[in-house]
Amino acid sequence: MNRLPSSHEDEELSHGGSAPPCKKLRLTKEQSRLLEDSFRQNHTLNPKQKETLAEHLMLRPRQIEVWFQNRRARSKMKQTEMECAYLKRWFGSLTEQNNRLHIEVEELRAMKVGSSTMTSTSSLTMCPRCERVTTAAIPSMAVVDVPAKKLMIPPQEREH
DNA sequence: TCCATACTTAGACTTACGTCA
């Protein structure tokens, strides 16, 4: 069932035969499908479930056990890869946002230079918490709002 | 079309660690 046509020896072994350890087998599509279904329902199996599944698929319980171990590991690896890719995208978007804000600060400083009566342009600072540009000397005097839509928080993150 | 080779996938094993009786 779970074996290449050339060898029914391994097939017997995969069912718990007494011969020496069998060579690596490939599961059939049907076996893989059922295992995947089972994995979707539960990522771990209790001994009874393992036994039942093994019987149903005509595999040794140990094979079921190993399959689930590998499946969990690969599932975790895939999840990590996805998270990594997501964080990279987010980092890119934050960098972009940061660059734009720096440009904006420079523009505002330039504007300040133009209006002679105001405080020194070097006193303009960006509050890291509220994302507003303020004059450090007299904070109450000049507060420039950065529209909330400019904060490029990825949708996935906003949900949480 | 066939073949050799490189690369990928997945079954199996080993080891280390945590939990529990």
Added chain:
DNA sequence: ACTGACGTAAGTCTAAGTATG
């Protein structure tokens, strides 16, 4: 506190499958 059985994660090996020139 110690011990053995058991389950799991992480790392690794390697046969089998696939892509490529």
